Amino acid sequence: MGSLAWEVIGVIDTEGDCAEWTFPAEPGAVRTARAAVRGQLHGWHLDCLADLAALLVSELVTNSLRHATGPIGVRLVREAGRDGALLVEVSDPLPDPPRERVAHAEDENGRGLQLVADSSLRWGTRPGSTGKTVWFELALPG
Numbered sequence: 001m002g003s004l005a006w007e008v009i010g011v012i013d014t015e016g017d018c019a020e021w022t023f024p025a026e027p028g029a030v031r032t033a034r035a036a037v038r039g040q041l042h043g044w045h046l047d048c049l050a051d052l053a054a055l056l057v058s059e060l061v062t063n064s065l066r067h068a069t070g071p072i073g074v075r076l077v078r079e080a081g082r083d084g085a086l087l088v089e090v091s092d093p094l095p096d097p098p099r100e101r102v103a104h105a106e107d108e109n110g111r112g113l114q115l116v117a118d119s120s121l122r123w124g125t126r127p128g129s130t131g132k133t134v135w136f137e138l139a140l141p142g
Contacts, residue, residue: 017044020075025065025092033061033074037088040076049086049138052119059112060090060134068092070131078140085121085137093131 019040023029034054041050057074064072070093077087098113116123116136123136 017078064092068094091133
């Protein structure tokens, strides 16, 4: 799947290989984003990260769909260097940062950010001029 160039909200310049997409805020965006991430990681020979990265992107895109009405961006950066990481960013036009919450056993949602936090090296949010970006890093295989 090819990359579509677009202006990512709150982008920080990084060195390395980059792929980015934009998706309309529609229910099919989650499935399409998952497929794009898997396809790109396969192309980079990072299949070992594809399942986890696709799961975490699904969670963040779902959060964006619940709260934002504008386009959703997904960006992958395979950082250069020996100790590099895979940087994954999900952007949307809503300026409010996501809030972690404690999900109870009977809750059907509310675990996305907890899953991102528990599964990544680091994660965070940053504001952009017209929205926010939620990002996480996964360790590249050694």
